[in-house]
Amino acid sequence: MILIADGGSTKTNWCLVTDDHKKVYLNTEGYNPYFVSEEYITQSLKENLPADLEIGKITEVNYYGAGCSTDDMRAHVQRAMQLVFTKAKVNIGHDLLAAARAVLGKQPGFAAILGTGTNTCLYDGTNVIQNIDSGAYILGDEGSGCYIGKKLLTDYLRGYMPDEVRKLFWETYHLTPDDVNEEVYTKPLANRFCAQFSKFVYDNTANIAYSRNLVKTSFEDFFKNLVTHYPNYQSHSFNCIGSVAYNFRNVLEEVVAENGMQLGNIIRSPIDNLVKYHLEDRD
Template identity: 30%
Template sequence: MILITDGGSTKCDWIAIDSSGERLAQKIRTKGLNPAILTETELKQIISGSEELMQFSSDVSHIFFYGAGCGTEKPRTMLTHVLQFLFPSANVDVQEDTMAAVRSSLNHNTEAAVVCIMGTGSNCSYFDGSILHQRVKSLGYTLMDDASGNYFGKRLIRDYYFKKMPETIELAFEHKYNLDPDYIKFNLYKKANPNAYLADFAEFMFLNKDSDYIKELIKSGIRVFAENMILQFREELDTGIPVHFAGSIAFFSQDEIKEVAEEYNFKVGNFVRRPIDGLVDYHIKNL
């Protein structure tokens, strides 16, 4: 049995297939498993707490885990050890979430493209057809993650408190969320996964996209992302390669991304909301 996993900071999707590529169960979802944020104990608790997953613990021969926070050695190694402990017969391969975006969005395995993630977090890499190139090391949601869910959540909360929202948007925001300052600070500074907490606010944008304020908020965040991340590959972009996007923020911001792409002169390629389905297809083809 093979487990293929798309792991974000907010949620983690698992799909089990057999050696012929047949799915053995419906998609299993757990809480997010970002090893750059969670401790080893917390990772074990989340995984072992899923009865659906643990029923396969002795049957799994391979785990292909693609996850947020897995781009550097220490958290990647920690998660590998956790998975090997819980699935003792499995050969475990942990890779950063950018590779999931690459494998799920490319038109073919050797296509050259710039591939972006815009979900709870954000990232951008260049795939030359065989090797992934990343010129900016991510420092996480506090300093980076432009145009991500947590970025937009932070922008919305700041605009609310700095009185920059139009009145109708402000009232709708108050109605939807608990905006008590002590409650917000508790979630940001005392609870686990503050990035996921911030990202929850991003849904508000897509429920209110008829607002000029919201449209400009989205476009301004995408411009920052384009300038800081996409345009680092200007030389490659000038050859005409596409820029693919993965993640829910990108999927629901397609119009705004296309408008910004025209401003900055790059070619938009595919949009993938959930990389897990493309990953299953990739691994079935490469069994």
């Protein structure tokens, strides 16, 4: 049996493929090694994987994770997971490679992630060949759920929110400006805290124009600071995974067109396509 996983900063989607190619889907939280320790990863997996999962029969784990962009970070996750999947060969890859393989298969092109965080790349059909650093949630991550959430929270702190949106925000979360600052600056996993408010932006009907503008300017920043810096970017179609890309697709399509790119594959989660990729690779 093999396990294939797409790990974001917030959650991880897993698929167990049995020896007769049956698929069983599982979910745990996300394990970005920049934010969680090896001990945390190991303990969380032991607590959150199903009790009836026959871990001893799993022979291979292919985990693609947010933050797994360097040898050190991949080793961090590999050591933690090896303590759980003791009989398996544990392979760790970057979530950006998962995105590229999911939306492009074995064809070269441009691929991106717009979820809790942001990432982009050029892909040669096998590996990522160029990547502009996203800057992560403090320095960059334009267009991501975290970025949208930060823009919303900034408007809240500065009093820029329309009154009807501010009223709805308070009724939904009961957060004071002091509460927001405490969550962002003194507590762990501030990226997840900020990203959760992209759902509020999506659900908000009090002032749709405000929400739409918040999302559009976030995507415009994403293109301006990342996408347009790839050589000959307009010669590629725009392919992307992630809940933010999927949920705000209508706005994203508009910004893609305004930047002279053709829209390609936009999918919420890469897990099914990753399973297909790995099974085909075995045939």
